[in-house]
Amino acid sequence: MPADISFSVPAKSPGYSPEIDTVELRETKDTLKAVPNEELSTDISVDPVSSTGKPKLPEMNLDKGIVGWDSQEDPSMPLNFSQNRKWALLAQITAITFVSPLSSTIFAPGATFMDKDFHNSNSLLSSFTVSVYILGYVLGPLFIAPASECWGRRPVLSATNWWYVIWQAGCAVAPNIGCLIAFRFLAGLGGAGCMTLNGGIIADLFVPEERGAANALSAIGVIFGPVIGPIFGAFIGQRAGWRWIFWVLCCLSGVITIVIQIFNKESYAPVIIARKTAKLSKELGLETKPEKFQREFTRPLRMLFLSPVIALFCTYMSLVYGLLYLLLTTLPMVYTETYHWSTELTGLASLGIGIGFFVGLVVIGLTSDKIIVKLTNWNGGIYEPEMRLPYMTLFAILIPISFFWYGWAADKAVHWIVPIIALSPFGFGMLGIFFPIQMYLIDAFPVHSASAMAALTVSRSLVGALLPMAGPQLYSSLGLGWGNSLLGFVALLMVPMPYYLWKYGGTIRKRHVIQL
Missing domain, CATH: 1.20.1250 (Growth Hormone; Chain: A;)
Structure with a gap:
């Protein structure tokens, strides 16, 4: 058995959208390492000759050095998930994607009460306590999207959700306006996770002619969250105090995050295949060289x-x-x-x-x-x-x-x-x-x-925070x-x-x- 093997993704075939769904094993000199496919890294746009139907995906063929899916009906292939599972996963993402942008505006009416508690008379500083959350959306996606393409959607989504929950609790107990601003920014970093990954998850689970309906469901949270936020914030702030705005967000997001933690399933095909390849390499007694993430990040x-x-x-x-x-x-x-x-x-x-x-x-x-x-x-x-x-x-x-x-x-x-x-x-x-x-x-x-959505989220959030x-x-x-x-x-x-x-x-x- 050759001691040294490297991985690469085969070039796309006609009618096949550029999804990284296989790993080709081929001999090299020294180590087991990942080698990106040149054609794919040069052109990742949709193949103009592909239709909107489900693409034919490469299958496992170890005789030819191919690590792929067991068959076109492989149940671990995200496109083959049952409709119930697909829509259940999307509903979970929609729920947390409602809470995250809700947080961006829910504090706007409560800022007046916060000013009184902290004896703040600077209107610009008061406005910044609201908009600083969106600045978290500017920085977070730059790391979240590449991380999901390296390690998968599921662990990154879980990590960012819990980060968001923790810092909402921090906002609720903030001792001064400076801490509140810092905690709001940190909460925004975590809240950017679902905002960045929802588009990628739709791409993972649905073929193009199904994505419109899927995106419509996903858009419910993204669009309605900021609009409903001031309504909730005004009533909570007036009746229970501004700190309870953050306690409500913490509890609501905590429950949703627990549900996602239990029922969410990895949907990013390249990571699923990479894990299969890593398992095979381990069984063969091979060692892998750590991936270089500069290109991804x-x-x-x-x-x-x-x-x-x-x-x-x-x-x-x-x-x-x-x-x-x-x-x-x-x-x-x-x-x-x-x-x-x-x-x-x-x-x-x-x-x-x-x-x-x-x-x-x-x-x-x-x-x-x-x-x-x-x-x-x-x-x-x-x-x-x-x-x-x-x-x-x-x-x-x-x-x-x-x-x-x-x-x-x-x-x-x-x-x-x-x-x-x-x-x-x-x-x-x-x-x-x-x-x-x-x-x-x-x-x-x-x-x-996910990276494309990250670029969109970063740019719009920067303007959304400053304008x-x-x-x-x-x-x-x-x-x-x-x-x-x-x-x-x-x-x-x-x-x-x-x-x-x-x-x-x-x-x-x-x-x-x-x-x-």
Whole structure:
């Protein structure tokens, strides 16, 4: 038996999406080590000749040095999990993905009570206690996504969830505002885990024509969490005190994390195959050389800065996400100062956005996969990720319309229901942008979808954390009418981008292939 063996992934075959599902054993000189496949590392985009059906995956063949699946019906293959198991796993992720973004805004109404306890009169510092949580979303994904692609989704998700639970408890007992800011940031690092991995898990479990419905379920938490947060936070802070906001988050996330810990199952195919290979190597009496992780841990940033398509999508999503958090953090101020609402009621002002989200979720969830199937059939059975984008332009137009309407309605202090209704198009439009962008990244980069989602999460979270801090000064200088109109004009400038990426995104993606 040869003493030295190395591993590599075979080149993809026609009709096969670039999932790393096998490991080829071949002789080398000295050690057992991992050798990345050159073709795969050069091009990880979806094979343009592949359809939306389940790909034929390489099977175990030790005579040819292939470590793969036992058969196409191998039950350990994530795509072969039963529908009940797939949707149960996704429901668990959706639950924790609801709590994590909920944490980003739930403290906004409670910050007023915290200021009184800590004798804080600095409004900027008070705002920072809310937005610093999102800064955790900026740093966390840079490590979380590559770690999941090295060690698997399950251990990384569990670790980040428990980290989140611990620091929510820390926030509840924070002795001063400095500790609260530090603990909120640390909680954000853990909360970024589910936000980063949910797209990758969808790519692991579902083929493209099923991912629209799966993403619709996953989006419930991501989208509705920040909207419902101020409502919960206002009532809890008013009735039980601001510290109980964090105790509620700690208990809720703790229960969900225990359920995930018990029932979650590894879904990342390359890690499953790598474990099978490691087991075989151990049985053969071979020793492996530790993996070098530099390439993996720089992948999200390389995708963000070296892929023009990802950079454009991240820029657009960052703007929309920043506008969302600016609205959610300034709505309490607008409704207390303009309409003289109590702290408890101000959280309800975000319901307009929530209604828009709900309508958008229903419409897109019911139509997304059907549109993909039709476009694929019209394209001779060939699926392209850009097929996710055609209707984005229509949704993009709703963003500036909503800001113009909301801004001037609030500026003129018309009936309180009008600004709330005016924000519904924003919620509808944002979902119509968020949904196809996320699905595009999952479909275009299936192997490294977690890293692609990390790039998106990092960029949008950075803007989402910083832009709201400019909101009070913006409205103070320009007023609600012209302040929101300025934001509307910025959003209007971005409207052509979805159409441009729909028409030319495929060409750009294939021309600018990045080394991953």
